[in-house]
Structure formats: structure tokens, C-alpha cells
Amino acid sequence: MTDNATEPATPPTGYHLLLPEDWVQIPLRQGDAEASVSSIVTAAFTRVPNGVPRDKLVPLRLELKRRLLAAVAEARKADVLELYVPMKLGGELNLGASFTVAQVRLPTRSGAGADPNGVSDPSGVAVQLLAGHRTAGMVSADMSSGEIDGAVAIRRERVVAAAPEHRAELASRRVEYLVAVPADAGQWLVVAFSTIGAGDPEDGLSEALVEWFDALMTTFRWSWT
Template identity: 30%
Template sequence: MIDFELVIPTGWVHIPTLPEYAKLRDRNIEEIIKRALPDTLPRDKAGPWRKMLRKDMVEAAVEAQRQGARGLVMPLTEMQGMRLPGSLLLTVIGADEGEPEDPTTVLNSVLADAGDNGIALEIGGCPAVRVQQIIDSEPLKRKAPSVRVSYFVAAPDHPGVWGLLTFTVLTDGDVEAEEVQAITLLFDAVVGTLRWADRVDVPTEDEVLAQMPSD
């Protein structure tokens, strides 16, 4: 099957969110928590942070699965003393039954709907569209708005197959702040590493778990 890959920076994590990889998701989350908050830290101080980090990551993964994403990319390290407030959802949309529309027609339609918020570009040599929106964060239980950027990337030689990558950057109310712009550019750079590839003999969850080091 065709799928895409990304190069993510050091300190960022990728969490699988497909239902058939639930055990792997939980294992990855626990490994991430151990690296971020090792057992050498005092239990009374690290315990609450571990609990909060686990809750945040599980909730984010469950929400990604609910939205049909196959993966979630999150930055965990700090940049200039600030933890990057955002996450990236990865989705592959397969062709529906019937004759798929020409990619150019689909992208032109997305651009028309987006107006000034959309731009056409190429990612990994494939035609794509980038759409940026300012959204109400009330569903996220926050009062400040967020910046949401969605990329629609056509798969080469597979009409009707698309990569949909959506990242959301939280703000403190100022969507034009330098910090928000910098984080948005960083997520853009990650999406820019996208490359499509045909994956053969995709391992099952049990096969992946068997290859991971035991505790």
C-alpha cells in the first residue's frame, strides 16, 4: 500500500493511532514518559508530572483516532524555554468507489473554498494545497483562538489517494505573535519533508512489539 513518511526533529514523537495498534500506542506513550521523566527522579515530584503527561498524550491519541488519523506527531522538548503548544495529525484518505477525480480539479476546488487562506504548492514533487484558519478553541476548553493549518497532498500514480496533514498551534490570544509564527513555520518544515512510498509487508502490531526491547 502507498503511505507517506516524515522526518521529525529530535525531541518530537510519533504515536500510532489506528485501532489495530492500540497496544503499540500505549507502549510508545510509556516509553516517551520514561525518557521525559526517568525513574531516577524523586517519585513524589515526578509522579504528578507523569500522570499529567500520560493523560495529555492518551487524550490526544484518542482524539486523533476519532478523527480518522493514523498517527499523531507531537513536540515534547522545549524551544527557547517554551514547550511547543501544538500537534500534527497524519491521515491517508483512500479512493472511494467509482472513478476518482483528477487531483488538479480537487485541489482547485479546495483553493476556491479557502479563498485568501489557501495556497498551491508542491510537497515531495506532488501537487498540494495549504489552508490556514483561525479557529475557536472552545472545543479544546480554551478561551484563546488557535491556528490550524491543513495540507492536502496528492499521492503519485494513485488517483484518489491523498495525504491529509493537519496541525494546530495554540495561542494566548495573539495569533500573530512571533512565537506562534515561529512554531507554525516549524510545523510547515516538518510537513515539507513528506515523501510517498509503497509499503510492502507492513508488520502487524505483535511483530512490531516483538522487535522492541523488553523492560
């Protein structure tokens, strides 16, 4: 666990990830997400080879923009801070993957009116969540704990069934990292990845993308700027 003597005195103001160049961030907490989507689509289509007929590009461009705006709308419903999507247009393979970053606050024992069943520190939260996971006996999920950039972190992996009523036509494989925010009791950052693989959330592509996301999370760093 983190040494108390080296713990920061103030909460971080943000975070950094070493994002591959074919992935883009759409910020939702500030700025104009719709303008960001327009810029991303424009940039993506500058990479299309010369000679491709315009009448073929226009429908593709409109469909890409529609899908990104739909993803933005869904992310806003979940109070997401940032949405990350792959934008590699050259290949025939659709990764069917994305991840989001959000914040949640869990109850603590300190303070007037606090939940008496709450936990007092991130380690306690981890123990409680892991114990609850084992009690629930969720055979389709895997949960573990550790640290990310010196902060307590919990990782959960699961397969979620298709939900056509929520525009999720295929089952998906999801990996979530719940990371305690330093110097801010009860505040956690949730980084949630989702993929449908090549149509099966348990196929080889899904496995490779989960490994990629786990590797990406090793680059996570807090920032105080």
C-alpha cells in the same frame, strides 16, 4: 505538475518526515497507542536531572500521560493515522503544538455510481477547492496550491476560535496540507498542524512554529517499502 512518464505505477505504502528529536510519533492505525504513550513518558522522564525529588516527578508523569492519552482519544475520533507531539521537558515553555496525519477520499468522475460533480484528477481538485475558498470569502484563512514530492498539494492556514465545549480553551492556529496520493485517484493525505503559540495564535511564537512546520513539510517523501 508531475510528468506522466515518471508517475509511479502503484500507490505508496507510507511516507517519511525528518522529525526533530524532541518530537515523537504515536501510531494509531496499528499497534498499541497506549503502550506507545507509556514508552514515551518513560523515555521523557529519563532526561530529568538527578536530584529532583520523586514526589515532584510522579504528579508530572501522571499528568503528562493523561494529556497524551486524551490527545490519542481525540485523534481516534477523527480517524487519524498518526499523532505527533513535542516532548521537550527541560524548558519552562509549553509549545502547545501538535500535528496529525490522516487519509481522506474525494469523489472522482470515473467508475459506476461516481459523483458527477466530482473531479477527475488532483489538479482539478486543487482548482475546485481554491475556487470554493474564494467564493466562501473566508477572511481568516489562507489557501494555496503547489507540489510536495511530485504530488499535487493544497495548503490551508486559518485561525480557529476557542471551543470550551470540545476542551479547546484557547483559540488555535492551524495549517493543513492536503497531498494527493500518487497512483490512487481520489485518495489524499492530510497533514494538519495546530498551535496556540504562547496563548495567542497570532503571536510571534505561533508564527515561528508555523514556519517550522512549513519547513518540516519540505522533507516529506513518499515510500514504497
